[in-house]
Amino acid sequence: MAQDEVKLTHLNHKGEANMVDVTDKAVTSRTAIAEGFVRMNAETLQLIAQKGHKKGDVLAVARIAGIQGAKKCADLIPLCHPLTLSKVQIDFEILAELSSVRIEAMCKLSGQTGVEMEALTAVSVAALTLFDMCKAVDPGMQIDGIRVLHKQGGKSGVWEAESASR
Template sequence: MVALTHLNQRGEASMVDVTDKAVSERSARAESTVCMSADAFAQLQAGQNKKGDVLATARIAGIQAAKKTADLIPLCHPLALTKVQVNFELDETNHSVHVTSFCKLAGRTGVEMEALTAASIAALTIYDMCKAVDPAMTIVNTRLEEKLGGKRGHWQRDAIADGAEAPAKDKSEGRK
């Protein structure tokens, strides 16, 4: 069984000491999807939301959230991020917005939580700005898609089904 790293010997919550870890380039990509009514989607797509530019606001919110992750999640290390990117794909068929985030740094600990926070907060911002039209929206499939760096190296969600690592793909810039 793998020992939990955020508990000390007495079982108390504890921030992991990363002082002795080597600095390496690390990145992570996460995603989330906001599903909404046809009316809310049409309004968002046409840029007619009464609160303003939904996607521009959600992008800024996601970037800010990544930078504030350590303030939101108690045992996360504050990180000097060198890149945060938040992008959107509009799915007309399913009336949904697919959010992707990408975070990168050179550091001693990973950026998975920052990427997940960016995708989550961007999705929540879309919800907030569109809820007057569709309070029944859902946010689904918030998840880590890929991480690079650290002692575990490369991991990606679409790896071979038996758990082996798939060959590396160049997705370092996330979706455009």
Template sequence: MSDQPDQLNHLPDQLSHLNAKGEAHMVDVGGKAITQRTASAETYVTMAAETLQLIQSGGHKKGDVFAVARIAGIQAAKKCSDLIPLCHPLMLSKIAVDLEAQPEHQRVRIEATCGLAGQTGVEMEALTAVSVAALTLYDMCKAVDKGMTIGPTRLLSKSGGRSGDWQFPTEGEAP
């Protein structure tokens, strides 16, 4: 039995990006109410202790790894609809990307929060932000540590919209 929470019991009767014929399509959100929506996601980049120390000391020859990864995450959230085919282009009013060194685990925790007043959620934007920030961190450090790993990546919470608020269950949480 998996330690992951049972996510399947929350699926709608039909996946929203498939029409009656099973073909992919972009969901029409034109009739939805405009509500304040937020979403937060996280991921981790695990690395050698020496790599994390190099990042923390500011001694990396490519510059401030956290600053570059933060900017990449922000830019990625803004470009989400260009990267994921059926995502709507959104006018985000908030994008925050935070990176935290966790030397006790030899990793960096990356969290992103996105928000807007709109007709569709911002979960994909938050997930894209942490993913691209992690990839940027990897790219900047791969010359000294090719063995870095990324993940797990997950949605932490979302609020707003017809489905209301949701938070990742904390009981039995892995990382």
């Protein structure tokens, strides 16, 4: 294999799907932060910001859903390891100038594998919940920009996304 080639760790030597064996990896503190955006009409954003939506506090429900999503990541993504998360935090930022809600999820644990998928799942589920609760008033909402901003832990150390908005 050339040095430039990337080896996919979820495939075995036969090219079959394979759960990575982390048995011999060191237990280290691991953190991942992800973000995503839900773009919507200004009126919908105002309803959310002022907690005026008839379904109640949309962000509170989306926060709980995001936390639950992180905890259920291994049930949703077949080759993810079930993890014992020590912390999941979901934060929202109202971006009036972009008519958007920015969602940030932080997942943390001490373990043998990273928590990027849990952070991404938390953002995704929080965004889907926001969409679900507001679709009757704004069916044209868009979910986008879901990405990992930061990860640390394990032998790869710290990684930061280019131009992370944090």
